[in-house]
Amino acid sequence: MIFLLHLLDIIDWSPEDLDRLMDAADDMIARPDDYREAAKYKKLATLFYEPSTRTRLSFEAAMLELGGQVLGFADASASSVSKGESVADTVRTVGCYADIIAMRHPKEGAPTVAAAFSPVPIINAGDGGHHHPTQTLADLLTIRREKGRLNQLVIGMCGDLQFGRTVHSLMNAMARYKSIRFVLISPEELRVPEYMREGMKALGVPFTEVEKLEDVIGTLDVLYMTRVQRERFFNEADYVRLKDSYILTMDKLKPARKDLAVMHPLPRVNEIRQAVDKDPRACYFKQVLNGKHMRKALILKLLEAAK
Amino acid sequence: MNINEIQDGYVIDHIHAGLSMRIYRYLELDKLDCSVAIIKNAKSERMGRKDIIKIDELIPLNLEIISYIDAGATVNVIKDGKLIDKKHLAVPERVVGVLKCKNPRCITQTEQELQHVFVLKDREKGVYSCYYCDTIHKHED
Numbered sequence: 363m364i365f366l367l368h369l370l371d372i373i374d375w376s377p378e379d380l381d382r383l384m385d386a387a388d389d390m391i392a393r394p395d396d397y398r399e400a401a402k403y404k405k406l407a408t409l410f411y412e413p414s415t416r417t418r419l420s421f422e423a424a425m426l427e428l429g430g431q432v433l434g435f436a437d438a439s440a441s442s443v444s445k446g447e448s449v450a451d452t453v454r455t456v457g458c459y460a461d462i463i464a465m466r467h468p469k470e471g472a473p474t475v476a477a478a479f480s481p482v483p484i485i486n487a488g489d490g491g492h493h494h495p496t497q498t499l500a501d502l503l504t505i506r507r508e509k510g511r512l513n514q515l516v517i518g519m520c521g522d523l524q525f526g527r528t529v530h531s532l533m534n535a536m537a538r539y540k541s542i543r544f545v546l547i548s549p550e551e552l553r554v555p556e557y558m559r560e561g562m563k564a565l566g567v568p569f570t571e572v573e574k575l576e577d578v579i580g581t582l583d584v585l586y587m588t589r590v591q592r593e594r595f596f597n598e599a600d601y602v603r604l605k606d607s608y609i610l611t612m613d614k615l616k617p618a619r620k621d622l623a624v625m626h627p628l629p630r631v632n633e634i635r636q637a638v639d640k641d642p643r644a645c646y647f648k649q650v651l652n653g654k655h656m657r658k659a660l661i662l663k664l665l666e667a668a669k
Numbered sequence: 670m671n672i673n674e675i676q677d678g679y680v681i682d683h684i685h686a687g688l689s690m691r692i693y694r695y696l697e698l699d700k701l702d703c704s705v706a707i708i709k710n711a712k713s714e715r716m717g718r719k720d721i722i723k724i725d726e727l728i729p730l731n732l733e734i735i736s737y738i739d740a741g742a743t744v745n746v747i748k749d750g751k752l753i754d755k756k757h758l759a760v761p762e763r764v765v766g767v768l769k770c771k772n773p774r775c776i777t778q779t780e781q782e783l784q785h786v787f788v789l790k791d792r793e794k795g796v797y798s799c800y801y802c803d804t805i806h807k808h809e810d
Contacts, residue, residue: 449776469774469778470776470803475776475783491774492802
């Protein structure tokens with residue numbers, strides 16, 4: 363039962379497990395004082411083999427708010443890894459010091475290796491272009507809190523849908539709920555990979571693929587924006603033709619529903635204009651906050667499971 | 670070696686025509702000192718054409734490799750010139766230490782002592798994926 367002791371990939375956890383985790387996060391938001399000492403005397407190790415300041419700070423803030431303590435490294439050059447130590451040995455060692463480990467690693471599958479050797483729970487805080495399940499936890503809680511449900515939704519995914527791991531994880535997680543429909547908005551070059559398309563077909567989840575956000579924004583309950591990078595395009599002409607289509611402005615929001623939830627995994631560059639930040643439909647900073655609460659709920663759940 | 674008569678060894682029979690060299694390569698039979706015979710495109714009533722491999726020694730045989738490449742093959746074990754066992758194979762759910770993950774970003778590329786593990790994704794198409802990074806490995810790869 364590896365998946366209940368660790369979080370490696372979001373789909374290792376059932377929708378019911380995730381619902382319970384979101385219930386716990388909701389309770390932490392409603393009654394923060396009740397949790398101020400929930401992880402007292404416990405230690406979280408953040409093993410960040412590549413820098414990711416916002417994710418690391420989110421984990422550390424989560425642990426501190428639970429009354430626990432944090433230790434770890436923020437970049438591999440500051441650890442034994444630079445001397446060639448294996449992931450297995452590192453987690454066996456750190457597992458003697460800490461009660462739970464959050465790991466960010468550039469190699470895909472590194473947290474799976476860690477989970478096989480660690481004496482304490484492992485949380486995948488991002489492994490290369492593979493998984494980033496705690497971002498998806500933040501996304502799920504945001505959708506549930508903003509829309510009041512995780513079913514019967516039309517979800518627009520916009521921008522780089524080929525390389526965006528947050529897009530794939532969220533699609534895989536949402537595909538398990540009833541009456542979900544995806545609208546995939548991207549240039550031809552950055553459409554979702556074939557295996558994602560096949561996966562959605564196999565699950566019977568309807569989706570449409572379009573090139574322009576303007577054409578579909580009025581049909582969406584949720585709009586998940588991602589960054590489109592110039593270097594991803596094969597030719598400059600396509601980039602020039604399409605780049606403005608993936609920048610959300612107040613003008614583009616006009617035909618959108620009043621209760622649309624605009625999300626973004628952050629950091630953004632220019633794909634959402636700052637003017638949109640003041641619109642009540644902008645949820646991306648709530649997502650950051652929800653991410654911290656979900657990490658708190660996750661840490662407590664895994665500490666409990668490891669007892 | 671008289672390929673019709675083995676005293677102690679194996680006859681890997683009913684190999685789909687064309688797959689014997691692959692089995693030979695994966696089992697690293699070229700490294701053996703004993704006689705090894707490959708019969709390609711032998712006539713078969715059931716299969717039309719088939720390949721056969723004969724190994725003239727009872728070496729430790731990795732059946733997982735054979736079943737991964739061709740689960741339809743049968744392995745006959747010969748001792749003192751007599752057939753003592755006939756092993757029928759099945760498509761393996763996991764393949765350990767046989768295939769190599771080709772994803773340069775996979776953790777198996779840097780953790781030198783980590784065994785490469787693949788899990789069956791599609792039995793019909795013989796598709797496996799890396800246990801660590803999910804990279805797909807198709808049979809023809």
